[in-house]
Amino acid sequence: MSDQSTATAFVPGHVTGFFSAHRTGDPTTTGSRGGGLTLSDGVRVTVTPARTTRVDLDGRRTEMPPVERVVDAFETTATVVVDSDLPVGSGFGVSGAAALGTALASNTVFEGDRSENDLVELAHVAEVESGTGLGDVVSQARGGIPIRVEPGAPGHGVLDGVPTSARVEYLTFGELSTAEVIEGDTTRLSRAGERALSELRDRPTLPHLVRLSRRFAREAGLLVPEVETAIEAVSDAGGEAAMAMLGRSVFALGTGLSDAGYDPQVCETYPSGAHLCHP
């Protein structure tokens, strides 16, 4: 469908505020339920055919297993250049974004005939099999403020959304291992996540989502001290903040972190899902 020798996709970032983990024997039905925000800060992924597969992240060669799995699924090799506005491993969905962007761009470059749902499934499966995430890919394919009502890839997962938009501020204090959390005992976490989801669906507004996320981090036992301090400072200044799952990161609505005296990154919720960029 194209004679382009290279293609670029943009994928919004995604912070999960709360979630429950659902693992099955099948990566297409494995996933998470929960709530989060997609971000105008995101990831651009450029795919170019090459003799061997290599991944560059922000100018440096790196290993990104979900990206390599996606390229392998096209039975080919490519250079994948990932340019991220967001820190890696800090709860912003960079690995999911890189996988989804690679799927969209590869389908164009290698003249594939997959549909969008096929490509989302491919990236979701690559992310699940790599242990790097459960719900970012489907959220990033949707855009907006996604509510993951049922887990899994298209055809299994069900999504809804909070119908609004907002300025978002965020800060990171470092990485947290997604695999360690989601491959451990998720009973307590999932119980807290299911309760938050049920309450969000009763009143799907953005301040409610952030308040439920704040409670979730505490109940799930995931809150780290630096994030707790920042969330409290935002609350004291009259704002709404919560922890980005899974990272040592905090996000706030409006000018929440600025008002509390921090010097945050600033972006907005993103109305669109992942998409190819014009050549």
Place this chain on the structure above:
Amino acid sequence: MSDQSTATAFVPGHVTGFFSAHRTGDPTTTGSRGGGLTLSDGVRVTVTPARTTRVDLDGRRTEMPPVERVVDAFETTATVVVDSDLPVGSGFGVSGAAALGTALASNTVFEGDRSENDLVELAHVAEVESGTGLGDVVSQARGGIPIRVEPGAPGHGVLDGVPTSARVEYLTFGELSTAEVIEGDTTRLSRAGERALSELRDRPTLPHLVRLSRRFAREAGLLVPEVETAIEAVSDAGGEAAMAMLGRSVFALGTGLSDAGYDPQVCETYPSGAHLCHP
């Protein structure tokens, strides 16, 4: 969720290239299967509380039953100002866009607590009950190049997409009554639409979608002479064009209509679904 006294939503236009009609006793499961394109030319809808409900379209008071049904569902009254880039009644989904934009903006202004899926359902039902469309609302809520795999509102309908973007040119020669077609005998039309859908799903690329749409218009017996002439002129110039369902309108990829000597409107496919505009 807001103390705004007014809110504005943007909804992309939508041209259907081919479709099959599915009517049940329930407007949430009534809808269409098919393929089309959402457009960066669209509709802005501004809702302001008022003592009686009135609808203004491009500066003139008008009747828009789907819009009035949506306002009624909020059990309130409002002035709804619809500003359209696209001609009405010509196959660009203006009535669906107006209904969906009214739902999104009303939920903000009247501090509703509906989710995005709830609002899409509300607008879809209003459109079906008004006889003005079957598949535009769910497509416009999604954005991109939607494939309607299963008919109906969220929770029933299933959507996929063609993973690309394109420049789109279009022209209209006048209106065609949607109600007359979709409320008549749709057997022949639906048979042609189902066949096109099955072939598109086997190879979901944009030129294929337009070629299947061209065949559909002929097989369904919907092609009108002015549109046929334009489609042939585009084909002769090496381009891809088809008829916009349901209007006396033609759309083409890239510079198809310009290359054939027409002076068309120009826009692009739109990567995002309907969304609120920043205040």
